[in-house]
Amino acid sequence: MFFMPYPAKLSAEAVLDAAQRLLEHSGPDALTMRALADALGVRPSSLYRHFSSREVLLRALGDQAALNLKDQVLDAAEGLAPRAALLAAAQAYLAYTRTHPHLYALLLTKENDLPLEHLQHSPGKILWNTLLLLIGRLSGDPDDTDHAVAFWTFLHGFASLEAAGTFGQSGPKRGFEVGLEALFNHMEEVGQAGKS
Template structure:
């Protein structure tokens, strides 16, 4: 009484996504994945050359998805509101899908210098920041904002804050960074 038992890349990826979401990268192993698909581990290798290929596929999907989330959140808003909304969406996504988010900034993740989904994601934030600061290609402020957002996500997740403080820290820090961008824009046409 074999189950559907027909393996396709998409079916494998779907189950792999579930394992990733539940237990993180370290829980995405070939044996449990095969078990969840009612298949022997060796069968997976007919569809993906190795575990790394599986992770890469999930990583690309997460980059694309995350990028779309940020764009949707900021679409049609004025520059400061757009960036604020994107920042909120950033936080929400990282909370909702911590392990997908973790995949995006894993050590082996390709730097966003090379074309690809990660680069697209970078460009989305770069565009929002540059619009607010009215500074073309404002990498410095993009880096600063991204560092703040990522650091907040990581610290919050690791429980390094107590129970108080985190949310206030987010609003305070974000306000400080966005206000500075706005201030620069005001002084720019000088």
């Protein structure tokens, strides 16, 4: 194997890109610093110049996943009326969980050890605020945490059940649409009540 001499033309972005490819192709157990170094043609020690540990690398991948998901949700919702925008966002969210299951799992990693100031500006918080914005447009409450929690819980629960094969061969039928319709109807009812 050929090892690039130091200083290598190796950026944090290149490491993240290679890590994402390895993760998505082979799963989280295959993403070791040694395997990643092999994929990049460098010594493992070169990676630690950009990421101090595998855990830090995984967190960076999770942060990137949150921002990518936020972009997909916003792109899907762009230019649509509030209810249609939220439906498009939900469909984009579910499509992301199907296409990037390993990255999605990292996105949901708990961040207990992060300082509060980091959490307030973290990619996960940015994703949350994006969903909150779309929900607020439908319900009329820009800080509609109750509906945002219900919406995200529904999306994650559905995605998890689907990924686990819990729906079986018959599939979920129209369960996804029925659940969203009920949520959206309630959001609209609350919004209308707030206007009267």
